Amino acid sequence: xxxLIWIMLAVIALQSCxxxxxxxxIKVNLDGTEGKWVKxxxxxxxxxxxxxxxxxxxxxxxxxxxxIDGINTMYLTVEDTEANxxxxxxxxxxxISGSTDDPEIxxxxxxxxxxxxxxxxxxxxxxxxxxxxxxxxxGPDAExxxxxxxxxxxxxxxxxxxxxxxxxxxxxxxxxxATVLALRNTFYMLDTEELEAAxxxxxxxxxxxxxxxxxxxxxxxxxxxxxGLKYTDxxxxxxxxxxxxxxxxxxxxxxxxxxxxxxxxxxRRANPEVVGIYNEYHEAGFExxxxxxxxxxxxxxxxxxxxxxxxxxxxxLKYWNSxxxxxxxxxxxxxTVLIDRDGIITAKNLHGEELRQAIEALL
Numbered sequence: 001x002x003x004l005i006w007i008m009l010a011v012i013a014l015q016s017c018x019x020x021x022x023x024x025x026i027k028v029n030l031d032g033t034e035g036k037w038v039k040x041x042x043x044x045x046x047x048x049x050x051x052x053x054x055x056x057x058x059x060x061x062x063x064x065x066x067x068i069d070g071i072n073t074m075y076l077t078v079e080d081t082e083a084n085x086x087x088x089x090x091x092x093x094x095x096i097s098g099s100t101d102d103p104e105i106x107x108x109x110x111x112x113x114x115x116x117x118x119x120x121x122x123x124x125x126x127x128x129x130x131x132x133x134x135x136x137x138x139g140p141d142a143e144x145x146x147x148x149x150x151x152x153x154x155x156x157x158x159x160x161x162x163x164x165x166x167x168x169x170x171x172x173x174x175x176x177x178a179t180v181l182a183l184r185n186t187f188y189m190l191d192t193e194e195l196e197a198a199x200x201x202x203x204x205x206x207x208x209x210x211x212x213x214x215x216x217x218x219x220x221x222x223x224x225x226x227x228g229l230k231y232t233d234x235x236x237x238x239x240x241x242x243x244x245x246x247x248x249x250x251x252x253x254x255x256x257x258x259x260x261x262x263x264x265x266x267x268r269r270a271n272p273e274v275v276g277i278y279n280e281y282h283e284a285g286f287e288x289x290x291x292x293x294x295x296x297x298x299x300x301x302x303x304x305x306x307x308x309x310x311x312x313x314x315x316x317l318k319y320w321n322s323x324x325x326x327x328x329x330x331x332x333x334x335x336t337v338l339i340d341r342d343g344i345i346t347a348k349n350l351h352g353e354e355l356r357q358a359i360e361a362l363l
Contacts, residue, residue: 021091029061036079038062111177118178184211188331221329236314259335261293262303271307
């Protein structure tokens, strides 16, 4: 009897250890991993860095195990493949099988199970989008460019539908860890008040995820440059290497600060419309200051010339660490800030007819 009691106590102790693991244990048995390195990648300053790795021996899964603090968004990759698997990693058990394109993830992690359920909800759309991306990467057919444009428009329509599903998921699942990732995908569409309301609704455990902290920091920066406040001045170098401040361009004009980059497809597609607006209102006292998030000076200067952007431009070539972008809490580009003659921020991210009407009202 005494021996049985000790056995039961030992089992309870082991169960207790499993429930309070000090490391994650990720067994990877994906198709095509044999003889290859499997890596767990983290993101640092918008770059991927290797957090952990293991070699997949013949006939055995690759096993990743290391201690980690909290819940972290990571990406599982396999040597010589482009696909990656997004994971919410904490000190839990994971078994990953299937393929990198369609993985099966079994786990005792609540965070990852939340993400699994969210991915399954989006599967019908993501499968269509992935198929479209594969076709779009082939580029347009010289003999049938209209088909390519039609496919691209269909892709954008699905992208908007995914945004709608994300918004609904966020509203309906305030305790799901996947909600933080869904909000991270869509928060750039929200103004300061809407973002604060969305973040406040999330349960306390979700607020420890890095994505939540990122959005909270953006929100605080956005508050400092909110509509109705005076603009915050800053200065960066022009392509000629001269320091130019926002205040140097404002000078009592109506000013549009345009955050963009040569590598940003949506920015480049928007540029012809911005050029037209500038040409229409410049003589009446309308100015634009382009703030580039480029890293390469030659690409930046070439894009200015190619797109015929004849207004003033500045950059520190620091990508998303651009002083101006950080100061203004820029969540995505293109991002515009409209300032009146008195230096008050009156609108953000207006386009087309809305932007024209806003400029006319200020001139």
